[in-house]
Ligand code: ADP
């Protein structure tokens with residue numbers, strides 16, 4: 001494997017000599033490695049992009065290049081405040097190796113990344129991260145490729161859902177009556193929300209679309225937010241989706257795949273802190289329909305995640321990496337518990353938002 005990785009890394013336009021290549025990160029989709037070089041040369045991140053999930057990796061890399069170039073023009077430290085894509089020696093933004101695509105960016109040193117927020121201050125910093133990312137891209141006006149079709153579009157997700165239930169490829173549907181009813185009983189309210197996006201009531205923007213805390217880099221020195229990473233899903237969507245996706249991670253008292261669902265609840269203090277950071281960057285530029293639906297967006301994306309984990313379980317675990325056989329079912333149940341907690345605390349969530 002190491003020879004293979006050395007060969008791939010060697011096809012990129014790197015400075016210095018490679019000292020070692022090590023696996024990194026806990027992503028559910030890509031394989032990530034850090035490429036350490038000798039002496040003063042920079043280190044790099046090498047990633048095998050999952051082409052089964054991202055059918056157009058060249059289009060995705062064009063998106064990442066375009067948005068990072070845009071951000072670089074606006075920030076004080078362009079080499080740290082966003083990713084820097086390193087092209088291959090042939091000028092492409094990727095190397096194709098058989099069916100696989102690989103890409104490289106600069107490793108940003110003196111940073112930490114977290115898998116959960118341990119304090120309201122970290123949640124506040126995360127909120128600044130999503131908010132600033134959106135604000136920096138508010139005037140980005142080039143078209144972006146749709147890297148994953150209908151990513152946060154629940155109408156599209158329901159179409160995939162219906163097909164998966166009908167196909168029942170590994171015979172799991174019969175044993176999941178209760179879990180399936182969690183999805184079906186909310187179909188209408190979720191589609192009603194998405195209609196507001198379809199009819200333009202809620203506007204579209206350039207968004208990150210995968211705002212979990214592990215996709216933020218924090219400064220090692222003082223813990224302040226530095227930048228958003230993992231830009232594979234940058235696309236046009238609603239600002240609300242980025243906010244909602246983050247809340248389901250930052251404000252969850254348990255893990256995304258918590259086995260003991262009694263540990264899973266919406267933590268209103270973390271919710272408050274994240275919301276404050278996010279609105280600090282975005283409130284002035286948001287329209288009323290966005291503010292009115294901000295709290296609901298947390299329910300929307302958490303619901304979408306319940307649907308996606310359960311759909312993958314029914315589909316035989318083909319999308320998300322799993323660590324054990326029922327992992328996607330455990331994730332489904334834990335995210336569903338979080339959704340129920342959000343439904344219970346919905347008025348409180350709305351009050352927090354309107355008080356900010
Ligand atoms: P995945 O798509 O698998 O989630 P990410 O792009 O999020 O992959 O990278 C996985 C982890 O690698 C991140 O959570 C972060 O800890 C680290 N990482 C990624 N890119 C960089 C970078 N440019 N500089 C420093 N660390 C990084």
Ligand code: GN1
Nearest residue numbers: 026027028029030210215230233256
């Ligand atoms: C995936 O790649 P990663 O681990 O950052 C997924 C997100 C899910 C998340 C669930 C491209 O994110 O949409 O919310 O897992 N990314 C993709 O933890 O599907």
Ligand code: MG
Nearest residue numbers: 027214215230
């Ligand atoms: Mg990631």
